[in-house]
Amino acid sequence: MAVRLSQLSMRALLTPVLFLLLASSCLAQAVAASPAPPLPRGQVIESVASVNDPAETYALYLPSNYTPDRAWPIIYAFDPLARGVVPVRRYKDIAEKYGFILAGSNNSRNFSMQESSKAASAIWDDTHLRLALDSRRAYTTGFSGGARMAGMIAFRCNPCRIAGVIAHGAGYPLGEQPNGNNSPIYFLAVGDEDFNWPEVMQVRRAREQSGLPYRAEVFHGPHQWAPASVFEDAVVWIQLKSMQSGVQPRNNELIDTQFTKTQAALGDAVDRGETLVQLGALRSLVSDFEGLKEVSSFRQKLADLKASPALNRALKQEDSAINSQQASSSVLFSELGQLETSSSEDRDQLRSLVVDQMVRLKHDAARAKSEDKRPPLVRAFSSVQASYIESGQAQFEAKHYDLAEFYFQIVADVSPEEIWPVLLLAETSAARGNRKQAISRLRQTAKLGLNNPEAYQQDRNLQNLQNDPEYQTFLSDLKSEIRK
Numbered sequence: 239m240a241v242r243l244s245q246l247s248m249r250a251l252l253t254p255v256l257f258l259l260l261a262s263s264c265l266a267q268a269v270a271a272s273p274a275p276p277l278p279r280g281q282v283i284e285s286v287a288s289v290n291d292p293a294e295t296y297a298l299y300l301p302s303n304y305t306p307d308r309a310w311p312i313i314y315a316f317d318p319l320a321r322g323v324v325p326v327r328r329y330k331d332i333a334e335k336y337g338f339i340l341a342g343s344n345n346s347r348n349f350s351m352q353e354s355s356k357a358a359s360a361i362w363d364d365t366h367l368r369l370a371l372d373s374r375r376a377y378t379t380g381f382s383g384g385a386r387m388a389g390m391i392a393f394r395c396n397p398c399r400i401a402g403v404i405a406h407g408a409g410y411p412l413g414e415q416p417n418g419n420n421s422p423i424y425f426l427a428v429g430d431e432d433f434n435w436p437e438v439m440q441v442r443r444a445r446e447q448s449g450l451p452y453r454a455e456v457f458h459g460p461h462q463w464a465p466a467s468v469f470e471d472a473v474v475w476i477q478l479k480s481m482q483s484g485v486q487p488r489n490n491e492l493i494d495t496q497f498t499k500t501q502a503a504l505g506d507a508v509d510r511g512e513t514l515v516q517l518g519a520l521r522s523l524v525s526d527f528e529g530l531k532e533v534s535s536f537r538q539k540l541a542d543l544k545a546s547p548a549l550n551r552a553l554k555q556e557d558s559a560i561n562s563q564q565a566s567s568s569v570l571f572s573e574l575g576q577l578e579t580s581s582s583e584d585r586d587q588l589r590s591l592v593v594d595q596m597v598r599l600k601h602d603a604a605r606a607k608s609e610d611k612r613p614p615l616v617r618a619f620s621s622v623q624a625s626y627i628e629s630g631q632a633q634f635e636a637k638h639y640d641l642a643e644f645y646f647q648i649v650a651d652v653s654p655e656e657i658w659p660v661l662l663l664a665e666t667s668a669a670r671g672n673r674k675q676a677i678s679r680l681r682q683t684a685k686l687g688l689n690n691p692e693a694y695q696q697d698r699n700l701q702n703l704q705n706d707p708e709y710q711t712f713l714s715d716l717k718s719e720i721r722k
Contacts, residue, residue, distance in 0.1 A: 277368065279304045282330055284323045285344060289367055294360035297322035299330045299340040300369075311375035313404070313473075314361060314391070315342035316354075316384035317463075320698070322346075325379065328463055332470045336477065341365050348383040349635045358391055362398065374485045377476060379404035381463045382434070386411040392422040402479065404472045406464050407432050409441035416450060423451040423479050425472040429459035430613055433621030436560040443553075446517075451479060451525060454518060460620060478526050493530050497523075513552035517543060559614050566602075566618035570595055574625055577645075589648060596622060596652045623649055630662060639670045657686045665699035676700070677708050684716060691716045 277283060280302030288294040304310065313333070315325040322342025333340045345357035365371065378388035378400055385408035392400035393414045402423040409426065416422070424445065428438040438454065445452040453475050457468050464472075474496055480486035481493065504519035520543060523536040543549055573592050577585055599622065603615035630645030643666045650659040664679035680694065691713045694700055703709040 280334070282323065282327055286364070288360045288364040290363060291360055294357055295344040296361045296364070297326040297342040297344060299326050299333050301334050301337050301339070304339070306370040309370050309372035310337065310339050311372050311377070312339040312341060312365060313377045313379050315340060316346045316378070316380035316387040317342065318348045318381060318383035320344055320347035325381070325463055329466060329469045332466060332473055336473050338473065339369060346384065346387055349631060354387055358387065373399065374401065375480060376400055377402045377404065379406070381406040382408050382461065389414065402476045404469070407434050407461050409437045421450055423476065425475055426452065426454040427464035427468050427472065428456055429462060430456050431459060431616045431620065432461045433617045433624060434461065435617055436563060439556060439560070446521065453522060461624070475526065478530070482526070482529055497527055497531050513548045514556065517549060562614035563618045563621070566599060566615055567622050570599070570622040571625065574629060578629065585644070593648055593651050600652065623653065627659065627662070634666060634669070639666050642666050655686065657683050657688045660686060661688065665697070668700055668703055673703060673706050673709070676703060677706070677712055680712060689716055689719060
C-alpha cells in the first residue's frame with residue numbers, strides 16, 4: 239500500500255523538541271546489561287523486543303552465515319508508519335547477498351518526534367547488546383519521514399558515527415545541512431512520480447556543487463520505498479566508499495564489476511542524450527573509484543560536461559519541471575491553508591471547490607501524454623493529496639477527530655479507488671468510539687484490496703476494536719477467504 243507523505247508532515251516530525259538520541263549513557267547501559275539469547279539467522283524476525291524496554295520492538299534480518307566471532311555492518315531502517323518489517327522484508331535478499339544486518343524500527347513514526355527518538359535509541363542499544371557490530375560501518379535508511387529520521391540520526395548523533403544514509407523519497411531533515419565535521423555519505427533514491435522529486439534533485443545539486451559524496455538514482459514509480467534493485471545499488475555503493483576509505487578490505491571482483499557497469503551506464507546515457515544521467519555516471523566514475531581504479535580520463539570528461547551548454551540546458555529543463563509541479567499545485571495548497579483557518583461553515587463551502595479542483599488535476603495528469611508534461615502533473619496531484627492526508631493525520635494525533643475525518647473524506651472522495659484514505663477514516667471512527675462505522679469502513683478497505691488480517695491486527699489505531707465480536711468476525715472472514 240503506497241503511503242504518500244509530504245513536507246507538511248516532515249515539519250511536524252522535525253520540530254526541534256527534545257532529541258536526546260543515543261547518548262553515551264545509553265550505550266553504557268546496553269553494554270552493562272546481561273547478554274540476550276541468540277536470534278534466528280537467515281529469516282525475517284518481525285518483532286524483537288528490546289531487552290531494556292520490551293515495548294520497543296524492531297524487525298530484524300541476520301544473514302544466514304552470521305556469527306558473533308566477527309563484526310558485521312548494519313543498516314537501521316525507519317518507516318514513516320512504524321512498519322519496520324516492510325523494508326526488512328523488501329531488502330533481506332540484498333542483506334543476505336552482501337553480508338549486512340537489517341534492523342527496522344516498529345515504533346518510530348511520523349508526527350511523534352519524542353516517540354521516534356526513543357525508538358531510535360532503543361533499536362541502537364538493543365542491537366549493540368545482542369549483536370557483534372562494526373562500529374565503522376553503521377548506516378541508516380528510511381522512506382519519506384523515515385528518511386529524514388535516518389538523516390537526523392546521522393547529523394545529530396555524534397557517538398553513533400553513522401557512515402552513510404540511504405534516503406528514499408526525501409532529502410535532508412528540514413533545517414539540517416551537512417558540514418565538514420558531520421557529513422555522512424548520501425545515497426538518494428526517488429521515483430519519477432514522487433512529489434518529493436524536486437527536493438531530492440536540489441539535494442543532488444547541492445552535493446555536486448559542494449563536492450560531498452553522493453549518488454542519486456531515479457526509478458519509475460511514486461512515493462515509496464525504492465525497488466530492491468535500487469537498494470542493491472546503494473549497498474554496493476556504500477561498500478565501494480568503505481573500501482575507498484580503507485575501512486573495508488578491497489574486493490577486486492566487486493570493484494571491477496561495478497566499474498564496468500558504471501562505464502556502460504555512461505555509454506547508454508550518451509547514446510540517449512541524457513545529460514544529467516551522464517553527469518551522475520561520470521561523477522561516480524571519478525569520485526567513487528578514486529584510488530581503486532585509474533580515473534583521470536573521466537575526470538577531464540566530467541570537467542568538460544560541467545562546462546558544457548548541454549548541462550546548462552538540462553538543468554534548465556529540470557528547473558522547468560520543478561516550476562511546473564509547483565504551479566499546478568499552488569492553488570490547492572493555498573486552499574488547504576484557507577481550510578485550516580476558516581470557520582466550519584466556510585470550510586464546508588470551500589470543500590466542494592477543493593474536491594472539484596483535485597479531481598480535475600488528477601484527470602489532467604492521467605490524460606497527459608507528453609513525457610515532459612505528465613510527471614510534473616502526477617507529482618503535483620500526489621503532493622496535494624498527501625498534504626490533505628497529512629493535515630488529517632496531524633488533526634488525528636491532536637485528537638481533533640472531526641477535522642481529521644473532514645480531510646480524510648476529501649481524499650476518499652477524490653480517489654475512491656484508494657485504500658489508504660478509507661483506512662484512515664476507519665481509524666478515525668474507531669478513535670471516536672464508533673465501532674460499527676469503523677468496522678463498516680474496514681470492510682470497505684478489504685473490498686478495495688487490503689485483505690491481510692495481520693495488517694489490521696497490527697494497526698495501533700485499531701486496538702480498541704480487538705474485543706468487539708463484529709471485528710473478530712471481520713478478521714475471521716478475511717482468514718477464511720485466504721484459505722480458499
